[in-house]
Structures are given as structure tokens and as C-alpha cells.
Amino acid sequence: xxxxxxxxxxxxxxxxxxxxxxxxxxxxxxxxxxxxxxxxxxxxxxxxxxxxxxxxxxxxxxxxxxxxxxxxxxxxxxxxxxxxxxxxxxxxxxxxxxxxxxxxxxxxxxxxxxxxxxxxxxxxxxxxxxxxxxxxxxxxxxxxxxxxxxxxxxxxxxxxxxxxxxxxxxxxxxxxxxxxxxxxxxxxxxxxxxxxxxxxxxxxxxxxxxxxxxxxxxxxxxxxxxxxxxxxxxxxxxxxxxxxxxxxxxxxxxxxxxxxxxxxxxxxxxxxxxxxxxxxxxxxxxxxxxxxxxxxxxxxxxxxxxxxxxxxxxxxxxxxxxxxxxxxxxxxxxxxxxxxxxxxxxxxxxxxxxxxxxxxxxxxxxxxxxxxxxxxxxxxxxxxxxxxxxxxxxxxxxxxxxxxxxxxxxxxxxxxxxxxxxxxxxxxxxxxxxxxxxxxxxxxxxxxxxxxxxxxxxxxxxxxxxxxxxxxxxxxxxxxxxxxxxxxxxxxxxxxxxxxxxxxxxxxxxxxxxxxxxxxxxxxxxxxxxxxxxxxxxxxxxxxxxxxxxxxxxxxxxxxxxxxxxxxxxxxxxxxxxxxxxxxxxxxxxxxxxxxxxxxxxxxxxxxxxxxxxxxxxxxxxxxxxxxxxxxxxxxxxxxxxxxxxxx
Numbered sequence: 001x002x003x004x005x006x007x008x009x010x011x012x013x014x015x016x017x018x019x020x021x022x023x024x025x026x027x028x029x030x031x032x033x034x035x036x037x038x039x040x041x042x043x044x045x046x047x048x049x050x051x052x053x054x055x056x057x058x059x060x061x062x063x064x065x066x067x068x069x070x071x072x073x074x075x076x077x078x079x080x081x082x083x084x085x086x087x088x089x090x091x092x093x094x095x096x097x098x099x100x101x102x103x104x105x106x107x108x109x110x111x112x113x114x115x116x117x118x119x120x121x122x123x124x125x126x127x128x129x130x131x132x133x134x135x136x137x138x139x140x141x142x143x144x145x146x147x148x149x150x151x152x153x154x155x156x157x158x159x160x161x162x163x164x165x166x167x168x169x170x171x172x173x174x175x176x177x178x179x180x181x182x183x184x185x186x187x188x189x190x191x192x193x194x195x196x197x198x199x200x201x202x203x204x205x206x207x208x209x210x211x212x213x214x215x216x217x218x219x220x221x222x223x224x225x226x227x228x229x230x231x232x233x234x235x236x237x238x239x240x241x242x243x244x245x246x247x248x249x250x251x252x253x254x255x256x257x258x259x260x261x262x263x264x265x266x267x268x269x270x271x272x273x274x275x276x277x278x279x280x281x282x283x284x285x286x287x288x289x290x291x292x293x294x295x296x297x298x299x300x301x302x303x304x305x306x307x308x309x310x311x312x313x314x315x316x317x318x319x320x321x322x323x324x325x326x327x328x329x330x331x332x333x334x335x336x337x338x339x340x341x342x343x344x345x346x347x348x349x350x351x352x353x354x355x356x357x358x359x360x361x362x363x364x365x366x367x368x369x370x371x372x373x374x375x376x377x378x379x380x381x382x383x384x385x386x387x388x389x390x391x392x393x394x395x396x397x398x399x400x401x402x403x404x405x406x407x408x409x410x411x412x413x414x415x416x417x418x419x420x421x422x423x424x425x426x427x428x429x430x431x432x433x434x435x436x437x438x439x440x441x442x443x444x445x446x447x448x449x450x451x452x453x454x455x456x457x458x459x460x461x462x463x464x465x466x467x468x469x470x471x472x473x474x475x476x477x478x479x480x481x482x483x484x485x486x487x488x489x490x491x492x493x494x495x496x497x498x499x500x501x502x503x504x505x506x507x508x509x510x511x512x513x514x515x516x517x518x519x520x521x522x523x524x525x526x527x528x529x530x531x532x533x534x535x536x537x538x539x540x541x542x543x544x545x546x547x548x549x550x551x552x553x554x555x556x557x558x559x560x561x562x563x564x565x566x567x568x569x570x571x572x573x574x575x576x577x578x579x580x581x582x583x584x585x586x587x588x589x590x591x592x593x594x595x596x597x598x599x600x601x602x603x604x605x606x607x608x609x610x611x612x613x614x615x616x617x618x619x620x621x622x623x624x625x626x627x628x629x630x631x632x633x634x635x636x637x638x639x640x641x642x643x644x645x646x647x648x
Contacts, residue, residue, distance in 0.1 A: 059087065059103040067104045071115055078122040081106065088123075181240035182233065188366050189359030189391060190230055196350045197221060197238050200325055204242040204278050207323060218348040219315060220326040222286070222341070224333045225352030228392030231329035234352065235282045238327065245279040247272070251288035254307045262289075262307030270314045270324075278323025286328040292337045308337060315345045354390055356487045357383050363391050367398040374412040382418050385465065385483055389425075397421045423472070427479055431471040441610065443510060444469045444478045447520055449605035450509025451480035452620055453598060454502050454591055461498040467605075468614035477520065493541045496531055500587040501594075503528045508591040509602060532583040533576075542579045549576060 062070075070076050070090060079088035083106070090100045116123050184194050203210055203217040210217060223231040239246035247269065254262040273281050283289065293305050315326060328346060330336065340346055355363060360383040368379060386394065400421035405413040424430075436444065448467050455464045462482035469478035482502070491499075507521035540546035549568055568576075595602055604623050608615055615623075 059101045062102050062104050064104050064107045064109075067102070068109075068115075071119060071121070074119055076119065076121050079116065079124075081123060081125050082127070182236045183240050184237050186366065187230060187234055187237050188362035189355030190234065190352050191359070193223070193225075193234060193350050193352045194237075196348070197234060198241075200238055200280075200327075201241045204244055204280075204323065204325065207278070217325065219324075219344065220328065220346035220348070222333075222346040222349045223327065223329040223352050224349055225331060226354060226390060227331050228390040229352045229354060230391045231331075231352050232282075232284055233391070235280070235284075235327050235329065238325075239280050239282075242278075242280065244323075245276045247276075247279060247281040249283060251283055251285045251290070254289050254311075262304065263310035266307060266310040266314055273324050278325075280325045280327060283326070283328040286330040286340075287332040287335050290328075290330075290336045290340045292335060308340070312339055312345065354388060357387075360386055360389065360394060363394045364398065367395045371398060371402045372412045374410075374414045377413065377415050377418065381415075382422070385419070385422055387484055387487065393425060397425050400424055423466075423481075426481075427476055428472045434471040434477075436471070436477065440477070441469065442606070443514070443518055443520065445606040445609040446509045446513045446602065447506040448478045448480050449602055449609060450505040450507075450512075450591075450595055451502060452505075452615075453602055453605060453624075454505035454508070454594060455480065455482055456620060456624060457594060457598065458498045458501050460492070460495045461502050464617050464620060466614065466616055467609065467620065469609050470613050493535070493539075496535055496539075496541065497587060500528055500531050500584070501591045503531070504584070504588045504591050505595070508588060508595050511592055512595045512599065513602065513606070528584050528587070529580065532580045532587075535583060536576055536579050542583065544575060544579055 064086075067076070067086065075091045077089045077091050079086055085103055086106050087101065087103045090102055113123075184198070187194055200217065200221060207217075223234060225231055235248075236246070249269070254265050269281065273279055289304070289311065290308055291304065293308065326346070333341075333349075341349070357380075361380055364379045364383055368377075382397075386397065389397070397418065398421075401413050401417040404420055404424075405417045408417070410417065448469055452464050452467045455461045462484050465481040465483040467478075467480045471477050472479065503524050504521075506524055507517060510517050510521070535541040536544060537549040540548070549572070601624050605615070605620065608619070608623060
């Protein structure tokens, strides 16, 4: 049955008989199965016919008492005695009639022989032949044993069941394209990566065009990028465009508790691939298999390292022009072994990055085709409201919006449904059951008002999109959403300082309004510390100079696992801590001064939040504009009064 990805799973086949079954092959297998069944039916009919053929004419079954009665009357002509039965003939009831044959069950009767001699009845004994019965018993027993044996063998050797007999077999699933196949038209937002892998499709379609000039296609193509960016979808699109068998498996399929099993599965996989060339072998989550060797803290060569060694050998063991393309995907390239990334193995690395605003709009257009949208929906606006989201996130947003619209009884998905879906995806569900008391609600209102006011009044800060005090997610009692005007890939020092000030705006508002602080700004402090630490250690934006204090002498993963002392002295570490603290405190003092100066606007925004619980960017601008007009009017009136007094 075709799945949602447009591919039909063929199944897992033994390495000696790897094939992609077409409909004709399925019919041939069914015909062979039917012939085997008819063989058993025919044999049974033949045995039944032999039984009828060797049997005598029909006999009349009588009781033993009746047999004794007929014997006394002298009507029994002859009898044959066996261990269990007595058969014979009964003289005709009238002259000229044919004798009748009878059969009865033998009873332990000591007088029987004397009675037969007395009546002059011819009798004889015979050993009864039970070969047919015994043959049936043997056939049925052997058949039952054969069926049980076949069932156990299939259970043990089936690839899908992962039985004992298939422990060294590859678990790769083989797919072929169907009518509803995945193509590059289904991939959006990663145009550069799509262009890179199109060469793979062209090589599989027209290999002679590359061989003519002496070129060779890369043996391995590694797709690198964050989760959800479309790496697996891109690999399926390559398989759908090329129309060749597509081996799909995960890196964890090779890993077993038995040493040597993973290496055997690698050998079996490449044997299957060589028999089905040209083909594509796609290994998802390569980091489960290809982690850097020597990272085991216990030392030694474990099963995973042996499996990786076998993979390295197999990738060197075939020519690139044989038509086997090894594709893999990972979101942790820093953990991969360097031997796996060298030219000749995975020698082409394609970065599948997060989409920009145009890419997000294309992705939204693809997923929006599956739902009914309202005519007033602006997907460009939605794309601008989802910075940093990947394809999987955007698909989830569209689906959540459709569910929300259906829950509300809308005829189509509206823009507010999409906006609500974005907030649900980024922050979490609304916690309507989380009821705050009046004191906490007031503190949260001033906290979020501080974030919003600092964001509006600080140059180079991201524009404020929405402010609310409705609890969402696990711990968010309120939030202020900032959306960048455009996708940015670099930040200036002033922009980082502005972001730092906005982050500290909530705690500063609590200090200004209540002259006391709460625990609500814990997450803000973590974010502010990360920003200041990056400015000092990574970006050279402090008095310590343009020096990087990030230790890159060993892989980042090893530093995270085993730690170790930094590459700089304790004195430098103390200077870094002092500088980070100085940057954060300077931004905090600036924010407190700003909110103290604009206390009236802070009060107005907080009161509006307590009334409406949510304020848009347009309403914020109106509140600030009204307060500025009021302040300017009061200043003008005070100036006029001063001039009047001077004139008097």
C-alpha cells in the first residue's frame, strides 16, 4: 500500500535473492503456492482412491448378538476372523439369491469356535493389514511436524521479525517509486541543497555523460543540518527523481549487543546494493553509527567501532562509477569520525540550513495546499512571524491552525488561527486553569510592560509584535514577542547591547514600580549572561580585546563529556567573569534609568495589560503616543504659566 511519502515498501529480502518484486513476480509466487497446495490435495485423493480400490464390496454391519443368532440358524456360510473384526457371508434368504457380506466387531467368546464346528461353517484367521491407516498416521504426523518446523524457521529467519537466523542480515527497507512519488517539487526552502543533489539524479539517469569527460560522481553525499530541515525528504526526492531502488535504514539498525553483528549487516547491505546497482543507499542518523573512534571512556574496541570500521572498508571497496550512491543525514556532524568525512567516502557535504523568509513562505504554500484557507490569509506575513522555524515546525503550524479552526467552528482557516498556532508552537498552550492572584498578576503586567517599553524605546532592538500576561507553556506567566524586521545573519555590538537591555527590562520594571524583585526573571538572567559571555569570549566586544577564549583544541563533544580545565589561566578566567558582570550590570543600570524616566508610559502599558491581557504592536504605539502628547501638553501649559508669572 502506498504510504504518505509516495513510496511503496517492498520489504527486506535475503542477500542471495535481493529483488524488487513487481506485480508479475507476485503473481508467479502466488501460482507456485497454489501448485504446492494442489500437490497435497492430489496426493490425498490418490490415497483415498487406493483405499476404495483395495477395499471389498460394501458390507453390512451387524451386531454380534445378531451374528450368533444367524450362526445358530445355520445361515452363516463362511467367516474370516481377525484380531478386531469378524467378516463373512450370509446365505441368501431364498433360493437363487446372492449371499450377503457382513461385518461385526469381535467379542471375546470362548464358545465361538465350537459353535462354528458344530454348524460346519468354514472359518479362517487372518492378520489384518493396517498399512493404509498407519501411512495416514505417518503422513499426518509428518505434515504437522513440517508445518511447525516451517513456522519456527520463518519466525527465526524473517528479516522483519529480526529473528535469530537473520541477526546478521541487513535491516534495510527497499523502496521503488510509485505514481505518487516524491520529487523536488515537494521540497522547498532549501534550493541550494536541492541543486547540489540534482547531480546525483543526473548521474543515475545518464552516467555516460559524466564518464565521457572522465568525471566521477561522489561516492557519498552527507546531508548536514538541524532537525526538521528536510534532509530525509530531500533523499526521498532524489530516489523519486532517479527512479532506482532506494535502500533506507537508520544508523541504529546496525548496532546490536553481539560483537560482529553490525559489521555483518554492513557487508550484507553493500552486497545487496551491488546486486541492485544502480541504486541509492540512505543511512539516516549517521551519528549513531559513525561517532569518532576512541571516545569510549572504558577504552577498547566495542561493537560500534567494529561496525564503523567495516563501513569505512566497504565504502572504499567499490568504484564510484558502479552506480551506487551512499547518502546519509545527521544533525551532529561534529561527532563523526574524520575518516568517514575524507574525500573518497562522504566527500560531498551539503548543508541543509534553516530557511529564510522566502523559503518559509514557499514551505507554507506547499503545506497550505492541503487545507482550506480564508482569502484574507497572508502567508508572507506568517513567514515573517516565524523566524528560525524549519520545515517540520511550519508543517506543524499549518496543522495546528487547521485544528484550531475546526475546534472553533470556522468555515476556513483564518489569519488569527495561524497566529495562535504560531504562539502555541513557539511558547506553548494557554494555561487557562493557571489563575494568578491580583498581586502576581500586577507584577507580571509590569514585568512584561518593561520588556515591551524597553524594546520600543531602544534603538537597534527587534520590533515588539505582541505582549500578553496570559500564562502559556510550562512556566511562562506572560511573554513579549519580538520579531525581526528581516532575516539577519550578523549582529553589531549595539544590537547585542539592545537585546541585552530588552532582556533585563522585566526585572528593571519590577525594581522601578515596586522597589522589590521576584523570581520571575530567572530565565532573563540566563539569557543575558549568555549574550554577555559571547560578547567577551567569542566576539571580542569587550575591554579584554579581540581574543577568543573558546577552547577549540579538542572537539566540543569531548569537552562536554569529560570537561577539563580551560585553556586560559585562573587570572584570565576571573577577568572574564568580571567583564561579563560589568556588561550585564551596565545594561541593567541603563534600563532602570530608562524606565524611571518613562514611568508614566510604563504605568499606562501595565494598566492596559491588566484590562485586556494582550496588546498588539499598534496598541503599544498608540499608548506611547498618547502619553507623549499628554506630557508635551503639560510641559507647554507649565511653560505658559511660567511666562505669565514673569510678565506679571
